[in-house]
Amino acid sequence: MKSIGVIVPILSHHFKYERAIRSILDQEQIGRLDVQILLIVQKKHVDLLSIDEFPTVKLITVDEKLTVYEAIRVGAVTLDTDYVTYLDADDILSPRAVFTWFRAAQISQQPVLVGQRRQIYQKKSWTQPIDHADYFLSTNKAFSARMHNSIKGWCMKTELLKNLPHLETKWFGEVAISFHVSRQVSLYSRVNYVVYGKNDYLSGMDQPNLYNKRDETTLREASSLFNLLYIEANDETSRKHVSVWFESFIANRGRKYLILTESQQERKDLFKLIAKDLKRFSLTKAYTKVWALNNYPLFLAYTRGVQVKSVVMRSVKILAKRPKKASLYPLFTRLPVKKNLVLFESFLGRSYSDNPKAIYQVMINQRPDLEPVWIFSSPPSTEVAEQCPNWVLKNSVRYFYYMARAEYWVFNTRQPLSLPKPSHTTYLQTWHGTPLKKLGLDMDEVHMAGTNTVKYKRNFYKQSQEWDYLISPNHYSSAIFRSAFGFSNQLLEIGYPRNDVLYNGNTESQIQDLKEQMNLPKDKKIILYAPTWRDDEYIKKGNYRFDLKLELDLMQQALGDEYIVLLRMHYLISENLDTKQYEGFIFDFSKYQDIAELYLVSDILITDYSSVFFDFAHLNRPMIFYAYDLEKYASTLRGFYFNFEGIVPGPLYTKTEELVQYIQNIDTLKNNYEDRVELFHQTFCHLDDGGAAQKAIDAVFR
Ligand code: C2G
Structure with missing residues (x-):
């Protein structure tokens, strides 16, 4: 490789493109490398940009509204560099991107170099070490569908883009480019290095891009592009390429648009429209019907040419495998509703x-x-049974009977998929936390045991459609819940009932009583460590491990005179922690019923990406974020809804010594976070006042 051209299309005058340009001009070793920057702008926007600031940047203007596809097509014809790459005007290149591509080209001699991308706010991770071993070649073109959706981070031989056909596609330009490029090459070089920084989620919100925009047009765009490319594809691999993309689009995004349409009729009309576009599959009425019924497995089966008969047979087999007790459920649901029964x-x-x-x-x-009945997965302790005298054991015959006949369900997680809500039941879903980690349909990839991304989302969506009411703890969560759950029924934005006790039970005498009940020493201050779970650290479905990364010896030595520590694992962690040697300092409260009471007795919270910090914040007590695996968690495992480091109301540490030092000086150091705490409160804690449970009851129970 001798030179690289970077194509930067400015799609509208809003973009703060300067940051993108600077990221190219500030590349490491830029003086030794031949890099050309090409800005492509629609004529009417040129005057609004101050291009003069960047004298080395080349500019071309186009008359019509610019699309990504057109910009790359025009850019590749204009540039005379031997490789080109593409940079969105609101994204950036990582500091070593260009150097990395040069080296990768030198080593691999391949025409397409595919680097990795990250969210911008995780830029710390860009200083990876780099050596030859970091590049590796893929031996075929079998990329995942995800790779094909985007060419961000790709550096391609310019000649591969010289003959792009003119294409009427407003969105999905990158899909079309990747399609054309991959048809001309047999190998890619995958570069194990982050070269591309994507704008973060929140800033994307006020500039809705394709994926934030969910309307019929986008869906239609996707299906007609699919059609176009499919017809153009004259070999199996290319057809597969475009089909994989489209299928994954429908699975991940398409369904989201569809579920936001108002009525069943509207949905049907939409399906019909799309089905018309998909002529190639000689779709019959039945096909449309499958879509309209929202039957995703059947839809996939049809598009893959599987015979309906075999799908039906498979369903029969699955049904036959159901445990016997559960098969009583459909029968029970035919019985009349038990008025006033609340589960x-x-x-x-x-x-x-x-x-x-x-x-x-x-x-x-x-x-x-009203007649309340609790569901427990194992028989409750005497104290709990005293407070909940009416209870049933989950998965017992009585459980299926009550589930089928109750007038109300009040649950905080999803109900089993095999027990669809009877039509006579009103379902109040309370959910269980303000979201930081991406949830449900918003997740990019699912790494949990016993499921995969498509299956997880499909099931999630099916379940959330049955919720009649959903409680939202704050305004921020409302928007996310609508999107992540595809929820369009009644949202109760009323604060969290579980936080009522933080307002009504936060007096010195109530706290002392709680400490007594918990057998905690009264002469020590209390640190609560309540981390979340890791999707990929599982034992089996629903049971997770936890690798305790706190150095308890160190903590005991430095803090033991003044503090005790309550360990509280997430309810999905089934491993028992061995804390015997720290008796009197470490107390394991993982099995304690309600974490709200642990908040009340604690002076300091240590957590990570768990939603516990949104609740603890109501107490106005200091918090510390022990985020030793932030990079992996935020980028690979889950993805976050906001810039964690920039928003959390306390310091972020990765080592026990740092935690200890902070705690030793907490009275003065906590003042550094006053502004953040206030902003955090305004954003996430603005609704709770101790009366949320009452509001929920007034709204739901007639
Ligand atoms: N929790 C707990 N102990 C912990 C962690 C969590 O008791 N060590 C409880 C808290 O009530 C917390 C809830 O479980 O709010 C959810 O836990 P998260 O760690 O946030 O994780 P998750 O169950 O994945 O839910 O919208 C919220 C998300 O769904 C997160």
């Missing part, structure tokens, strides 16, 4: 806690007409 379940029946408990406690005092 409560928290965290899959594992505890008496959270929003369902808070609602239950207000309800039993106020509504003697």
